[in-house]
Amino acid sequence: MNEPISAIRLHKQLMRIWGNGPGIERLTALNHNILGKRFMLAAFVFFAIGGALSMVIRAQLATPDSAFLGPDIYNQVFTMHGTVMMFLFAIPMFEGVAIYFLPKLLGTRDMAYPRLAAYGLWCYLFGGTILIIALLVGAAPASGWFMYTPLSSQPYSPGINSDVWLLGVTFVEISAMLAAVEFIVSILKIRAPGMSLDRMPIFGWYVLITAGMMLIGFPPLILGSILLELERAFDLPFFDPERGGDPLLWQHLFWLFGHPEVYIIFLPAAGVLSTIIPVFAGRPLLGYRAIVVAIIAMAFLSFGLWVHHMFTVGIPHMALAFFSAASGLVAIPTAVQIFTWIATLAHGKPRFDVPMLYVAGFFIVFVIGGLTGVMLAMVPFDTQAHDSHFVVAHLHYVLVGGFVFPMLAALYYWLPHVTGRMPEFRLSVPAFWLILVGFNLTFFLMHLTGLMGMPRRVYTYPAGLGWDWLNLLSSIGGFITAAGFALVLVDVVLQFRFGPRFRRNPWKAGTLDWATPTPSPLYNFASLPEIDHRGDDYDPAVLGPVLARGQGYLGFARNMDMELLGVDPVTGRPTELIVLPRPSYLPIITAALTGLVVLGLLFKLYWFAAIAAAVTIGAFTLWPRGLGRREDAVARDVGRGLSLPPEDEVPGSLAWWGMLIWLGGDATLFLSLGFGGLFLVTVAPDWPPAQVLQNGWLLILLPSLGLLGAAIAGHLARSRAAEPQGRRIALAAVAALHLVGIAGLVWLAFSLPDPRGHAYAATSFALVLYLLIHTGVGALMSLYGLYRDLAGYVSARRSADLRIGVLWNDFSAGAGVVGLLLIALLPELAGMRQ
Known part of the structure; x- marks a missing residue:
């Protein structure tokens, strides 16, 4: 090794502080590197489950009058497909990517609340497991991933099937809400010294805005789930029109979440694109400030579009006109981002490595989805196409084009950071073409079946309506797409095992994540950088060794404390010294107790749920144990001639x-x-x-x-x-x-x-x-x-x-x-x- 011995010694000391125990002690892990990888791995597993369910759906619809699945099982399968992809894959995958890479991009060592992140991970895993077990035993929800009332109400959905969705999804959403708080506070308070908001990497802006949208978008669905569960369990008539309720209230609450959800999924993927495209274009991102304004505008507009999904329920014409105009208007900030990406490529010298193939796939698929979205924003067209396969096609073009293709680009771009190895590019190119061709074969034809009148959410259809050959080709395309994803999985496994090793920054990126060693140690940076210009315009090959030698802030190890710096939210001026809590079993124990509360409610054992809730509250009271001090502290040295007070002695503590x-x-x-x-x-x-x-x-x-x-x-x-x-x-x-x-x-x-x-x-x-x-x-x-x-x-x-x-x-x-x-x-x- 070429680095001096002092850097090696510092690395060993920091690993002793930030490291984790072996065996069962791994369950105590709080480090963002470990939690982020666990989130991403779990999301990949749920994506595979959701993909398998989609293949079952396409097998059923490949031919008319199919007896492959009965209506009850089919309803469970298509409900769980949407539920898994929306709640167990898309948002958790974003959480995993952000938890793993955000501290690295911000030039720090961890997130603000490691124990909350760990608690959110276990809630996500336990809640997702409840949903999957319900599917395996035939007790999965069957009212659609949107759970419209009165179909999901007790008279029309007896048993626990709908309760599984209401309680399981709410359990999972705990993770999303905690992640939103974690991301906002981490971005505002835990950045590298000197990294003001206008010097923050563009990915940080995307995560900050997305987290704010999650914080506002998820509560209406959580509330709707609670109200519907109260109606099902205790006969409280929130959605019963015979007793003063209204089933449309559920649709309003659901789509107050559901339409921003589309942008919550898209914006992190757009952040990935804004990070990757400048690297492969060989020039900085054009329109940094324009993009920041665009994503803020998109976030604002997204909360005024929820009735976009309710044009046919009988709302007043003035409301139809307002929401139709707003639905068209949101295309403007989207177009701003797309044009800045194209301009960045046009002014650079693009390198078409594999990540850029998936970026190209994004442009093709997402633009088609955006154009059909503008069509559906027009009330007369939406009235004709509503609840048809045209809407299914549009939804998949937006979500797969706007999230899956960018995530595949991110996979090939950042996987070397996780593995320390480069891809061989032997399987990734044919995998891309299988996915692109198979996806378009599957869903482009659904536009045609939808325009020909085929409704969505039907388990079979009669022959002779002109849908037969289109559905058969769609199903063939679905299996081609599945083969492409299988090839990606094989390629990733081969990269872990046989990929050639590299030294540092193989893509010649300018972001701080590549200034860490690869694979990244648990502490990320042996010392923290001081940022004096945009945080995506550095040379990691130069900066990395400097930080490894401890020449930045906190370039030392002391008292077994996991230390990082807090900064002013706007200017990035360092303001306090933060010491993170040690690894603990408390997050997994508390999450398990929360799961017992959910199971008690699910099986109507309310006495058991009440006891479990009391014990859960007791477990939370143990979290602050060992935190804090019984005496005031003096400012402590943080390096580079600066001393700072501990964070619990400043007015705005974490x-x-x-x-x-x-x-x-x-x-x-x-x-x-x-x-x-x-x-x-x-x-x-x-x-x-x-x-x-x-x-x-x-x-x-x-x-x-x-x-x-x-x-x-x-x-x-x-x-x-x-x-x-x-x-x-x-x-x-x-x-x-x-x-x-x-x-x-x-x-x-x-x-x-x-x-x-x-x-x-x-x-x-x-x-x-x-x-x-x-x-x-x-x-x-x-x-x-x-x-x-x-x-x-x-x-x-x-x-x-x-x-x-x-x-x-x-x-x-x-x-x-x-x-x-x-x-x-x-x-x-x-x-x-x-």
């Missing part, structure tokens, strides 16, 4: 940022619940209700006073951080006032009309339940904060516990007042319809 971002998603869930109540009042039949809350204004007074008082007492505790006695009295007051709020909410719940009688009472009950959960959590947080204060972990400088409590109490009080007012006002609003 825990504070995490709570702030999480409450953003929580607020979206609350607003979705409020939207649901107002939608039912405005549109649903059988309003106003016969029975309403009596003395409503009086009943909301006590919980309102409790919640507002707790928020005020929380601020008092924070303002008296330097006075231990006053601080502790204020924390005790916070807990007591939360208990007052709980008592008032319980009184209100028992005063409501029977929630099974009408959607008004059911919605009010849901609002009270939401507030009860938040008030209970607030009480636990204040009691736990008091315990940590008495144990010596809180002081005027070490006030992160107090700041987090203030955030939670303020949010609970605000949501409480709005929610309680809504309960009192819903009957009056309903009366205005008469």
Whole structure:
């Protein structure tokens, strides 16, 4: 080896700190390199399962009047195909790629919350396993991956099939929500020193915007799943039109998630393209700022398009015109990105290595999908093509073109980073052509069958309608595509085993990920770089050895601490020293306990679910154990003549940022619940209700006073951080006032009309339940904060516990007042319809 011995010694010391134990101790791994690879491997496995299900579907539809599958099994298969591809492959694959590569691209050593990332991984694996086992035993959901009501409601879907989807997918979505918080805080707070937002690699912008969309887009579906499960389990009529509900409420909540989901899937893949194309074009990306503006615009517009999927349900013409125009408008920021990529290639000297083949495949497939999307955005055409195979073709052109082809490009581009070996390129080229030709043969012909009137979601069709030969060719194309993916798998395995080794940066990229050794060590960088220009315009072959010799920040090992730097969110100026928690069994244990809660709910063992939930909460209280200090610390040396305070002594600690971002998603869930109540009042039949809350204004007074008082007492505790006695009295007051709020909410719940009688009472009950959960959590947080204060972990400088409590109490009080007012006002609003 050519590197000096000091670099070797530093590597060994850092590996001793960042390394993991053998055997079963591997389950304690928190490092982003390990978690990212596990996410990606699991997503590949689920992709193979989803692909196998698609082959079963094509086998069934290859010929008319096929008896290969019966209608019940077919419905389970096509439901699980969509569910696996959307929830168990696409989003988790993005999570895995981002978890593995984002710290490297940002020039740091890990993510902000390693234990949350590990907990999210296990939730994803356990939830996905529940869904797959249900399929194997014939208990899989059969109402479509969209789960439209009333088809998925109890009268039309008895048994646990629909419950498997509602609970299993919600379990998996825990992972996505936690990943969103992890990505946002990591990008804002844990970048290389000097990496301001305008110096951040473009992939970081894509992940930041995507994470924000996940934070806002997933709560409506989580809420819809909870409401539908409450209806199925306890007969609360949110979607029953005979009792004041409306099945269209499910469609609104689902597509408030479902249409942004398309862009949540596309944007990370577009980030991959914006990273790869400049490398193979041999010049920097053109239009960096234009792309940033475009993806922000795309994210904003994507939340105004959900009715795009509901043009035929009977909404007013003005709404049709608005959503049709918005659906066409979103093509503009998409086109901006495509034109900047083309311009980058046109101004460079493109090298057509295998990753660029898949980039070319993306351009072909995705542009076709985009053009058919513009067609479907037009209401007259959508009315004709709705629920036909034309829509199936469009969906696959967008999702496969916009995600799978870029991910295959990323696979061949970044696999050397994981393996330390280069691909031989012997199987990858024929694999590409098999996938490209097979995919177009499969789905281009579906445009024709759709225009000829073939509906989607049918398990068979009669002969003589002109669909026979088109469906047969589509099925042949599907199996050709599957052969191409099988060849990719063989090629990857051969690369792991026989690929030639290389030294560093084989593609001559300018991003920081190639400045790490390959395969990357668990600590990524032996020392952290200082960034003075765009983070995708460096020479890793020069920078890498400099960092390996410890000539950057934190170029040393001390106290077995896993150290990295926190920075100002905008300027990238280093502000604090962060020490990450050690490997732990707590994430997998807590995820397993959460899985027991889900299983208890699935099998209607509510007493068991309640016990498991209590134990799960107890497990979470163990997470902060061992974190924090009983004395104030002095600033510590971080290298290059700079000393920084520990992160729990700065106003915006990582825990504070995490709570702030999480409450953003929580607020979206609350607003979705409020939207649901107002939608039912405005549109649903059988309003106003016969029975309403009596003395409503009086009943909301006590919980309102409790919640507002707790928020005020929380601020008092924070303002008296330097006075231990006053601080502790204020924390005790916070807990007591939360208990007052709980008592008032319980009184209100028992005063409501029977929630099974009408959607008004059911919605009010849901609002009270939401507030009860938040008030209970607030009480636990204040009691736990008091315990940590008495144990010596809180002081005027070490006030992160107090700041987090203030955030939670303020949010609970605000949501409480709005929610309680809504309960009192819903009957009056309903009366205005008469």
